[in-house]
Amino acid sequence: MKFGHLLGKIFFCFLLLETTYCSFHSKSIEIRDGWIAETPEGAEVTGAFFKIKNYSESDDEIVSIQSSVSNDIQLHEVFMNHDVMSMRRLPSLRLNKGELLELEPGKMHLMIMGLSEPLKSGAKIDMTFKFKVAKEKRVEFVVKKMEFQ
């Protein structure tokens, strides 16, 4: 009986280790709450926003983003100098290990350029992120209206 208990405990430990290992690897970089601002007709650009966390043991960088709706997606940072809004393109976005970044309106965002037709609320848009270290990641972003309470 005691031997059986021991085997059970060993099996449980292996299971725990395996689960931890798997979740660690599947979550090396997590992208969530991704959304794209719905566009009025005539608008050729829009912003995309999301949260990203680097769970891995190494620093990383987003080096490019691709999507079927645009062949030009850029990382941008917004600066407000008094009341004047300026945007600067970022060549890449550094993501230190353990770091959580939130890209939101008025701050850092993805600028999706060259839209050929409006993006309507509810549409799901594929976005593929390429990193310096981690494997590329395909995520679905949802289109929604920029809303205020």
Place this chain on the structure above:
Amino acid sequence: MLKNIFALIFLYGFIVSNCKGNQPVLDKFPEIGGNFTLEDTAGNKFSLSDLKGKSVLLFFGYTNCPDACSFNLSRLSAVYKKLGSDSEKVKTLFVTVDPARDTKEKMGKYLSYFKFNPIGLIGTGKEIDKVADLYKIVHIKRETGKGTDYQVDHSTITFLIDANGVVRYLIKQDDPVNQVTAVIRNLLSEKL
């Protein structure tokens, strides 16, 4: 460039003096504003004075702006909802700072998305510069490094103008919907 710096310092000074404590207070800004005439998206001449008797929200932006302009127009949509029946007493003017790319058709389509019917105004580069000067608006074209593409850095202030065409409040980009609604209501009640 120097003109832009002066405009920036000038407007910012007014913004700081715009709030007493945390309460938005209506004021007068004799150095800012004035009547102007541009063209609307239907191709008609349109002057600020055409809206005499109404409260006006005046904003400068462009349709290729991916962040500040859609952010502000979406915020104004929420403000109009909150104003309810009073929203009919307030008109919004959207003056392009990108006259080279913002055609009448493009502006018309873009603005028709917003249910509160903002009026889009266009003009030649010189005409736009003249209006921007009146309102101390900074607008600077910046190349993106991709062909001939560019963005326009621009002031994000929305001017609240009274029924006589006088600027009474400078709405900042980060002013919340409730504050913007409250200051417009203040202005509307002042006329009674």
